[in-house]
Amino acid sequence: MIIRLIIFAVVFYVGLKLYGLYRQRKLEHEEQRNKVNHHEGGKMVRCRWCDVHVPEEEALRDQAQWFCSSAHRDRFLQEQQDKDGTP
Template sequence: MNLLLIRLIIFAVLFFAGLKLYRMYREWKLDHEERLEGESHQEGGQMVRCAWCQVHVPETDALRDQGEWFCSSAHRDRFLQEQRPEE
């Protein structure tokens, strides 16, 4: 009877120690993934200003035409339409 009780206590201790290690690993993994995502968001690149509305957008999302930056194709088209009569 004593031996059975000792085995049960050892099993319970090992189970809870394993559970604690698993939770620590899972928390470390989530923190690691969040840190990697944070670094990737910071690498957005240079910001450029739309020639039509003056809003800053990431260079990777902007359109470039005739040496000017634009936030959308609609703003590019409107800007170019207004520039033609002046020329």
């Protein structure tokens, strides 16, 4: 009788350990999948000059306008000044 109890306790202990390993791997797998699915660049914005979408962290902002580079920002502002007729 005591031997059966010991065997049952060992089997129960091994089962708990295997279940813990299974849950740990499952959580690690879910975290890995969430990292892959999450876009690292964050919010995308459109360049006012060329309409290319770039991550907000990399874009340049001038008032309410977004630009992919300083060259496009300068060209856009120059074009706006030319349209307004200001030197």
